[in-house]
Amino acid sequence: MKVLYIGDFIKGNGPSTVDINVRDSIKKSNQSNQVEFLQSTTKISFSVMRKIHNIDVVHVSGVSFLGMMLMLFSRLCGKKASMTMHGSLIMESQFRKIAPHRRFFELIQQRCANKIMPVSNLLAEKAKINKKVIVIPNGVSFITKPTILKQDDLITLIGGGRKEKRHLDVCEVIKKINDKYNLNIKVNLFGESGIDSNRITNFSFVKDFGFCNKEVVFDSLSKSKIFIQYSEFESFSLAVADAINYQCYIIASNCVGINDFISKSNSYIVADNKKKLEEAIIQQYNDKERAMIENKLLTWGQVLDKYVKCWETL
Numbered sequence: 001m002k003v004l005y006i007g008d009f010i011k012g013n014g015p016s017t018v019d020i021n022v023r024d025s026i027k028k029s030n031q032s033n034q035v036e037f038l039q040s041t042t043k044i045s046f047s048v049m050r051k052i053h054n055i056d057v058v059h060v061s062g063v064s065f066l067g068m069m070l071m072l073f074s075r076l077c078g079k080k081a082s083m084t085m086h087g088s089l090i091m092e093s094q095f096r097k098i099a100p101h102r103r104f105f106e107l108i109q110q111r112c113a114n115k116i117m118p119v120s121n122l123l124a125e126k127a128k129i130n131k132k133v134i135v136i137p138n139g140v141s142f143i144t145k146p147t148i149l150k151q152d153d154l155i156t157l158i159g160g161g162r163k164e165k166r167h168l169d170v171c172e173v174i175k176k177i178n179d180k181y182n183l184n185i186k187v188n189l190f191g192e193s194g195i196d197s198n199r200i201t202n203f204s205f206v207k208d209f210g211f212c213n214k215e216v217v218f219d220s221l222s223k224s225k226i227f228i229q230y231s232e233f234e235s236f237s238l239a240v241a242d243a244i245n246y247q248c249y250i251i252a253s254n255c256v257g258i259n260d261f262i263s264k265s266n267s268y269i270v271a272d273n274k275k276k277l278e279e280a281i282i283q284q285y286n287d288k289e290r291a292m293i294e295n296k297l298l299t300w301g302q303v304l305d306k307y308v309k310c311w312e313t314l
Contacts, residue, residue: 003035003311004051006070007061007084010039017238018086018138019061025139025304040064052077057311060109062086068105071112080314083109084136085118087235088127095164095232114314117307120257123235134310137261139300140241148222148247152285153185156224156248158217158239160191160210161200164232166253168196171203173278177285178205185285188220221246226284229256230277244293249284251277263294 005026007019026035036055042048044066051070052058058074060067061084071081089098089106110116110129117136118124124133155174159165167189174185187206201208209216221227227243227250234256241258243250252259254272262268267290269280298306 001034001057001312002055003057003059004038004055004070005035005059005061006038006040006064006067008040009037010041018084021139021141021300022061022304022307025300029301029304031304031308038066040066042066044069049073052079056080057082057314059083059307059311063089063102063106063109065105068108068112071109075112080114080311081112082115082117082310082314083113085116085123085127085129085235088123091126091233095162115310117310119236121260122255122257126233134306136303136306136310137258137298138236138238138241139303140238140245140297142299143245145222145245145247150225150247151223152225153183154188154220154224155185155226155228155281156188156190156217156220156243157228158190159229159231160189160208161194161197162192163195165191165194165196166230166232168200169274170228170230170277171200171206173274173281174205175203177278177281181282183285185281188224190217190220218242218246221248224248226251226281228277228281229253230271231256234258241297244295244297247290249287249290250293251280251284258297261296265291265293267291268293 008016009019010016023037026032052074057080058070059082060071074081089103092098115134116129116132117134119138121135157167178185189206189208200206221243227248229237229240229252231253236257240250250268252270254270259270264270266287271277271280
């Protein structure tokens, strides 16, 4: 079996993190000679199209013009095709402007795929992808940290001022708690500016770091007692996995895909409204008996095994 894997291998965030980790896992495995990698921004050419004749499966991570064309061409040539679904452009269009041609690319890829691999059951359900589905979550690079000294009054938020992250709701709840209980809970905010940015940064307890090096984010997680992912929708959330690595208490909305793989406890609370969010923050702020967060998350090697098994059965 030979696979052509089209993805984003330029270091960044989101899908590129996934693709780089899958590629590195493959290079360390006995599958290294069976998988060829192609950057998704590569221009279409005759030499690129010829690659189809030497492979059995075209796998596309995410949505791209190159991925769509190679999946379509592979099916015309009697080859198999699969795709990793990191999110849904149709769903994302509810929160931000998505170019119509990208939604078209996504639709064609889904039609061409023999198998679609969403990163969570939640994504498969919300995107209404009922056929040809096998859920393969993102992997986690587990780390062993020594005892970390936490600041009880520090919370980290990742996702900036984008409305769908609902960080404005979180900050409104924190202000209410600070005023009601005379506390001084502080927030470190990371990520791009968005519709809610100005209102969020008006809160005196918020420090907005914007985009910055991941080491700065990890330093904040290592100091923060609580990490909150109160998104309106999150197909998976690698940020939650990072927060687990750095031994944070975690509060997530009920629309975060990684919830499927984590056991609920006082250390991992799912809140589906602002009242429950307030209760969760107060509980975790006061909690001194932290339990380890039990989870069924996979290593990148285990994720690779699932990909390979899927490709072999196409």
